[in-house]
Amino acid sequence: AKYIVGLTGGIGSGKTTVANLFAELGITLVDADIVAREVVALGSSGLEQIKAHFGDKICLASGELNRAALREIIFSDKSQLEWLNNLLHPLIRQTMLQQVQIADSEYVILVVPLLFENGLDRLVNTTLVVDVSPELQVSRTSQRDNVAPTQVEHIINSQISREKRLQQADAVINNQGELAELQSQVALLHDKYLAQASLYET
Ligand code: ATP
Known part of the structure; x- marks a missing residue:
């Protein structure tokens, strides 16, 4: 089995930015999104x-999933x-693990925004949290997505708290500074991780 590093962090903390730096070092990324x-x-x-469950009306004319329609249904109906x-959860989990096992790098980075919230930390050998202040999460995300700061704050409040995330982290990357510091x-x-992966056999 592969040695798996679970990479997480709040919205706009810099997960993608950090993951891309590992990719530049030749490490395979598996991204939950x-x-x-x-x-x-x-x-x-x-x-x-x-489609079998909701009917063909859940698809767009192109045959692709109509995400807006699905969102509307599940927003108003807890059982749905x-x-x-x-x-989806078992399907996503299985597919991520399949991608991990076919990867040919020494270890694999599993990028999962809601790693702790969804209990996916159980799938990984070690966890890595990208940490920034809420203020930077709001400013960087609202700038990147061109959305209102309040919308970002709302998402931050729906995620696990910074304190709880840090408590559960095996390692932390501080992303308060310049990109070069990452x-x-x-x-x-x-x-x-190379050293840990080399000790982790089969
Ligand atoms: P999400 O949870 O929304 O997927 P994320 O955790 O993947 O976000 P990124 O997209 O990597 O976060 O970073 C958020 C934004 O902040 C991006 O526009 C990125 O370019 C910028 N950013 C990341 N790190 C830094 C940094 N150290 N200095 C300045 N800007 C940064």
């Missing part, structure tokens, strides 16, 4: 099951939300 789209892509068994989660932190962790 990408997998979550793949399992309901056109032609997937996930999409077929959603539960049905969808019961379908690189040296990533390099040190990379060496540590």
Whole structure:
């Protein structure tokens, strides 16, 4: 089995930025957000099951999932939300682990925004948290997505608290500073993970 590093952090903390630095060092990334789209892509068994449950009206003319329509249903009906989660969560989990096992790097970075919230930390060998202040989360995210600061604050409040996330972290990358300061932190962790992965056999 592969040695898996679970990378997480709040919205706009810099997960993608950090993950890309590991990728530059040759490490394979498996991204939960990408997998979550793949399992309901056109032609997937996930999409077929959603269609069988909600009817063809859940699709756009193109045959792709109508996310807005699905969101509306599950927003107003808890039992449908539960049905969808019961379908998607195991599917996402399995697909992530498949991608991990076919990766050919020394270890794999699993990027999961809600790693602790969804209990996915149980799937990984070690956790890495990207940490920034809420103020920077708000300013960087609202600038990146061109959205109101209050919208970002709302999402921050729906996620696990900074304190709880840090409590559960095996390692922390501080992203308060310049992008260049990330690189040296990533390099040190990379060496540590290479050593741990080499001890972790089969
Ligand atoms: P999300 O949870 O929304 O997916 P994320 O955790 O992946 O976000 P990034 O997209 O990597 O976060 O970073 C958020 C924004 O902040 C991006 O626009 C990124 O370019 C910028 N950013 C990240 N780190 C720094 C930094 N150290 N200095 C300045 N800008 C940064």
